[in-house]
Amino acid sequence: MPSSSRFLAGVLGGMGPLATVDLLQKIIAATPAERDQQHVPLAVWNVPQVPDRQRALAGIGASPLPALLDGVEHLNRLDISHLIIPCNTAHHWFDELRAASRAPVLHIADATLAQVRFALDGTPSLRLGVIATHGTLAAGWYQQRLAALDVEMVLPDEQEMDNLFVPGCYAVKRGEAAAGGQRFEQLAERLAARGATHLILACTEVAPGLAAVQSHWLARSIDSTEALARHCVALWRQHMGG
């Protein structure tokens, strides 16, 4: 935390902008507050002019790193006390962003795994379908952490990625959340047919899509955005002495 002891959670957002709004909503919903002043103080860089992370990792687009570092530099100017990034794929550049940030940065997969551990208490026979970008799956952040917990997982195959996940993701980004949600639901059913009992929403576009179709899968999902929100609220309550 910087020299000032002010609590100010920074959000490096915009990837996409709706996922950032989803995070802010989930932070508010997770905060026990009787009045405005008890809510989490947040500084939000919701600047979506970041080159496409999926295309960059596929080798067909510019690197998002300069734009991400520009966001971190601006958040540094605000003396934020913590930094969170509501985009899983952007965590490909986590080490560089952590090095540039004056505030500590939480890895979204660590926040999400804390929720998996919590869920395991109640449902020890969890089999988790992982919904994520190619980049996130290739990085293996979730697979490694789930394997360390001995949790079984079900991953999408290439056809499901190309026909369901990717088009669903880009539908949410162009404002067609329900169309995206329908694709994600179909993907969830495919993963369930191969044994998944629950899902990890390891891409922050997924929850707004599923919410737009009021999917019953939301009740059986561990959502990385919700996980960031809960972590942020826990830090705030700790700061407030609650």
Add this chain to the structure above:
Amino acid sequence: MPSSSRFLAGVLGGMGPLATVDLLQKIIAATPAERDQQHVPLAVWNVPQVPDRQRALAGIGASPLPALLDGVEHLNRLDISHLIIPCNTAHHWFDELRAASRAPVLHIADATLAQVRFALDGTPSLRLGVIATHGTLAAGWYQQRLAALDVEMVLPDEQEMDNLFVPGCYAVKRGEAAAGGQRFEQLAERLAARGATHLILACTEVAPGLAAVQSHWLARSIDSTEALARHCVALWRQHMGG
């Protein structure tokens, strides 16, 4: 606009935090975008530790001005190109905030009146019920502007303010949006009984409340948050040459 020609809309928010999220959602919904990068770049100060505006104006609480100026000072550090404030009552300190901001500040009542002019085109016999805080009503921003347009208005009486508006507003602030929405609906029915055909939602807590009860009044409302969102998107499209 500062020396750099970067477009970056600044939001002095947190009053309440949900009203700020409502603004961000409405900006996204109002933006014609095919992908992330076409959405409005925003820097959002969503820090709700601002003394209660309504209590300050009633003479029973500390001034919010120092906290508001602190927010403006932080947004100045980011070289924002425009500033909007999604809280009507905070516009009581508009002159001081405008003087402190390096970016031009839009008055929320001006943005809202642009939408009233638009609505008058289609519905010339509009009679507008004004839903706002005591502070906003006492300042007269809306009454003066509506009078200049020869628009008839219906204002809440003291009993309606005390029994419906104020408890509704604070219900939204403590996370009970539906309870707030029920009060606002009752207030709308009272104003309608005195001749209001449409509403001006001149407090940014009102739309989230009415949305939570899926109120039919939303379709007959000119919402100050929506007005700020549309103005912001219009500036962005102008910048993009659209």
